[in-house]
Amino acid sequence: MIILGVDPGLTRCGVGVIEAGAHRRLSFIHVDVVRSSPDVSQDLRLLAIYNGLVSKIEAYAPDAVSIERVFAQSNRNTVLGTAQAAGLAMLAAAQRNIPVALHTPTEAKLAITGNGQAQKIQVERMVTRILNLNRMPTPADAADALALAICHALRPAGALQGGEREEHLTAAQRQWAEASKKATKRRFNADRGM
Numbered sequence: 001m002i003i004l005g006v007d008p009g010l011t012r013c014g015v016g017v018i019e020a021g022a023h024r025r026l027s028f029i030h031v032d033v034v035r036s037s038p039d040v041s042q043d044l045r046l047l048a049i050y051n052g053l054v055s056k057i058e059a060y061a062p063d064a065v066s067i068e069r070v071f072a073q074s075n076r077n078t079v080l081g082t083a084q085a086a087g088l089a090m091l092a093a094a095q096r097n098i099p100v101a102l103h104t105p106t107e108a109k110l111a112i113t114g115n116g117q118a119q120k121i122q123v124e125r126m127v128t129r130i131l132n133l134n135r136m137p138t139p140a141d142a143a144d145a146l147a148l149a150i151c152h153a154l155r156p157a158g159a160l161q162g163g164e165r166e167e168h169l170t171a172a173q174r175q176w177a178e179a180s181k182k183a184t185k186r187r188f189n190a191d192r193g194m
Contacts, residue, residue, distance in 0.1 A: 005149030009082030
């Protein structure tokens with residue numbers, strides 16, 4: 001399975017591509033950053049990000065696209081641009097009938113390091129190690145995109161290969177599953193006003 005991870009951003013949008021093979025063997029395929037100039041109008045910046053994402057999707061033909069779920073930030077302009085870039089990634093995938101998964105930064109950190117509160121450098125080191133890279137991907141947006149793709153490959157729901165059972169999951173994967181259940185329950189209760 002080819003997985004394309006997207007760390008959305010309006011100036012720099014990280015794109016990482018991996019292959020998840022048998023027995024959860026992960027292989028590095030590609031990493032890059034799609035850029036837009038802050039010196040042009042918002043519509044042209046969005047067009048540049050969209051065209052860059054479409055180019056990557058068409059070049060690597062992923063089976064799934066894993067995108068960072070946008071969450072509230074203190075800077076409204078940053079969260080708006082991030083949400084717009086995430087929407088463009090979802091649109092590009094949907095137009096090609098490619099399934100999309102959204103993962104929070106905490107979920108990605110937990111899947112990669114076993115610690116949902118891991119520091120960025122810890123995630124970057126683990127991405128480098130998991131994918132057997134000679135050096136850490138740069139900039140951070142690129143490493144984050146690979147982390148999102150790895151998270152999707154390792155997440156327990158739907159990640160079991162033929163013949164594998166739940167007891168073969170790593171401790172980090174079991175923790176991720178538990179965190180995911182709690183988050184889903186919190187969202188459900190919040191939606192119901194509880």
